[in-house]
Amino acid sequence: MQKNELQSSVTGQASSVEAASQSMRALMLGAIGVVYGDIGTSPLYTVKEIFDPHDGVALNHANLIGAISVIIWALILVVTLKYVVLVLRADNNGEGGSLALAALAAMGAKKNGRSGKILLLAGVLGATFFYGDGVITPAISVLGAVEGLGLVAPSLGQYVVPVSVLVIAVLFFVQRLGTGTVGRYFGPLIALWFGVLAIVGVVNIASAPSILEALNPAHAISFLMHRGWALFFVVGAIVLALTGAEALYADLGHFGRRPIQWAWMSLVFPALALNYLGQGALLLRDVSAIENPFYRLFPSYMVIPVLLLATMAAIIASQAVISGAYSITKQAMQLGYLPRMRITYTSAKESGQIYIAAINWMLMAGVMAAMVGFGSSSALASAYGIAVTMTMLITSVLLYFVMREQWQWPVWMAWLVCTPLVLVDAVLVLGCLIKFFDGGWFPLALACGLFFLMRVWAQGRHQLVSRIHQEGVDLEQFVERIDPQHYYRCPRTAVYPVADATTVPHALLHNMKHNSVLHERNVVLNVVFHDVPWVPMQRRIEVQPLGHGFWRIVLNFGFMNRPDVPQALELAYSHGLTVSLFETTYFLSRDNVVAAAHSSAWQRLCSNLFAYMNRNASNVASFFRLPANAIVEIGTQVRI
Structure with a gap:
């Protein structure tokens, strides 16, 4: 034997x-x-x-x-x-x-x-x-x-x-x-x-x-x-x-x-x-x-x-x-x-x-x-x-x-x-x-042009997030003051992907203003890419309950990870929150960027270029692998 x-x-x-x-x-x-x-x-x-x-x-x-x-x-x-x-x-x-x-x-x-x-x-x-x-x-x-x-x-x-x-x-x-x-x-x-x-x-x-x-x-x-x-x-x-x-x-x-x-x-x-x-x-x-x-x-x-x-x-x-x-x-x-x-x-x-x-x-x-x-x-x-x-x-x-x-x-x-x-x-x-x-001159000109575009995009994203933060409503204060009884509670989960998870998503405010609806479970989601190639699964998700059916979730990915948001949200179950694939709606804010009126000619050029790049960027839904039949998109205008 x-x-x-x-x-x-x-x-x-x-x-x-x-x-x-x-x-x-x-x-x-x-x-x-x-x-x-x-x-x-x-x-x-x-x-x-x-x-x-x-x-x-x-x-x-x-x-x-x-x-x-x-x-x-x-x-x-x-x-x-x-x-x-x-x-x-x-x-x-x-x-x-x-x-x-x-x-x-x-x-x-x-x-x-x-x-x-x-x-x-x-x-x-x-x-x-x-x-x-x-x-x-x-x-x-x-x-x-x-x-x-x-x-x-x-x-x-x-x-x-x-x-x-x-x-x-x-x-x-x-x-x-x-x-x-x-x-x-x-x-x-x-x-x-x-x-x-x-x-x-x-x-x-x-x-x-x-x-x-x-x-x-x-x-x-x-x-x-x-x-x-x-x-x-x-x-x-x-x-x-x-x-x-x-x-x-x-x-x-x-x-x-x-x-x-x-x-x-x-x-x-x-x-x-x-x-x-x-x-x-x-x-x-x-x-x-x-x-x-x-x-x-x-x-x-x-x-x-x-x-x-x-x-x-x-x-x-x-x-x-x-x-x-x-x-x-x-x-x-x-x-x-x-x-x-x-x-x-x-x-x-x-x-x-x-x-x-x-x-x-x-x-x-x-x-x-x-x-x-x-x-x-x-x-x-x-x-x-x-x-x-x-x-x-x-x-x-x-x-x-x-x-x-x-x-x-x-x-x-x-x-x-x-x-x-x-x-x-x-x-x-x-x-x-x-x-x-x-x-x-040819590769140098090409490299300089690409570097300029990459800097415009990076600075534009930074300014966009800063503007949203300045003009936004503090999320925790909003949750404390809200009276859920004034709104119809839809028996589903709403996920709001945002660049700044400390403020109330525009899509959430619009949903409440125009539809007078508040979901039973509201997830303010922030996806963070770190300057490491891979983030292990045990560090993938951070869940913070805010009360009144609100949660703040941070998903961590490396720059070589495949950002699959629905799959990552399944990890919230161990934190006491169930995000069911068939009972979840994703509310996306499409930011319409325009140049501020007081900006210089150079700033307007960079802002307009960033706005063009932002409009033509790949859809958030496909990038984060969100289900196409569970998405609601709401447009907002932001001046930078």
């Missing part, structure tokens, strides 16, 4: 280990397909851009060794050491991205009595730059791949932009299937892509093994030191090899830390390093290959198959920033920096896998505009790095506060680690800013 039990226990443990192993492999494959597609397509254009005539780097043996060495060591220091080893550890309860990192840093600052507002604003700014990356990455990746048509037949060059636009349209239309589904199909293709990168790299290295000298960091240092002030022009091109590093942190919530780390160490980094070394070896043998060193790695009969694979890889490359943009948008909405948008959850197992249609179509429009406006990957390369490097710099600064406040590192240790990271990022930013007038 004991022997059978032991065998069953061992069998069960083995099955559990096998299931965990299969899950890890699936997540690694998904991470390869979604997270690493962006950085995986950098070999298409990076080396060519470094030796662009405008950068002033002569194509000779020493510069080739040095440039490839800089790329390899940049991947080691920036991507491996900074992001894969350090930044991925700074997960905010499993979530990543600028806003999650800023919220983590701000929490530590608040513990020591320092305001975290500046840190949160830094995270918002980093998020806006990530959106800029979300526009440019798909454009340059797809254009860079489709430009291979010119190698097949020069006459096909005129079709590069139309074909690229068509490819982007297909990519954005399949997003509604969800990150998990997309990653499941994209993973094997990107794994094949990295395999091809590695194999063709090894073949070309074998024909010119002297390129392996690039593994010595002394060549990278020498190459950079000999550039002088021209260093910044070269850096603006080298940064192209690093694009996608920030996306792997933003996509942390989709796949988890270990699958992303293992995928990088076991496949992605070795394949990238071998391919860059292979391109260097090719150029050592034939400098004329600089016209397109990636495609010249292959024999002519393989160009078309590789072109097709590269196009597929470029399509997939865009997935990292697109799915990252969804995550950051949800975080921004629930932290109060963006208006409500409809969120579709695409996985029953992974709550981080979401789809936001409004962001999807806005990104698609931006990508297509960038493709048509710039016309080529080389033109977009000038615009590409600024958004990425600014986000990297903000991440390094925020990481210092996380090290100090959350990880409790000594000051000297945090400075020792973060100072080199900040200096490297600052050099990368300056290298990209030099190309401001060649296209670098």
